[in-house]
Amino acid sequence: MKIFKKMDFVIIVVLITFSFIPNLIYSNVVSKNNKNLYATIKVNGKVHTTIDLPLAFEKRLSISTDHGNNTIVINSNEVKILDADCKDELCIKQGSISKVGKTLICLPNELIIEIKGDEYDSSDDLILSH
Template sequence: MKNGLKKKDWMLIGIIVCVAVLVTLVHVFIGGKGASKVTVKVDGVIQGTYSLSEDQEIEINGGTNILQIKNGRAKMIEADCPDQLCVHQKAVSMNHESIICLPNKAVVTVESSESSEYDAVAN
């Protein structure tokens, strides 16, 4: 007993898993549908909104990052920061998914064409 996980440890694990599942369910049920455009924000200011249905490449922040939209999915293909975390992130297409480049304060968020109630709460 001394070396294993105790009762309270298991309770802690249970709570963490429950919260994770709950947040996932909320995300899947409330968001997730009707995604059609991406919004690009730099330092909290909207730079532009782009349609996911048309293939294009977008320069963000005057070229520090390049976002590629292809087959209804958005992916960061270039960034000038050393860590390249946003470039390694997978392509996003679901509502409320986002790609974030912290060093350049750039946020790419997938959104539905019409604002839902969830948007008002989330933003």
């Protein structure tokens, strides 16, 4: 006796595919509506540095916390963590970010980097988080 039929798999694949469409539309609309991008670097939940994007030159920042050190590289409108002394180095493996709402996080060093824009309304984040 079969639990799933062939058509069940087709329906599941279609539903999963359609579930990603709102996210794609939202991320494209938000990134097109923001003209003044900036990166916010938070350490221990407090804003450490804000950098306007895009930059005309490469900039490197060394962030030292009580928990460890991170080296951040900003190229044009991309931000990435180049080096970290945390054990797993997942923050380095996340790659670079360049769109509004995208984040890089180093949990062991309590570092969060987020791309923001002037026209982005962060009050929606409160609704989504509850």
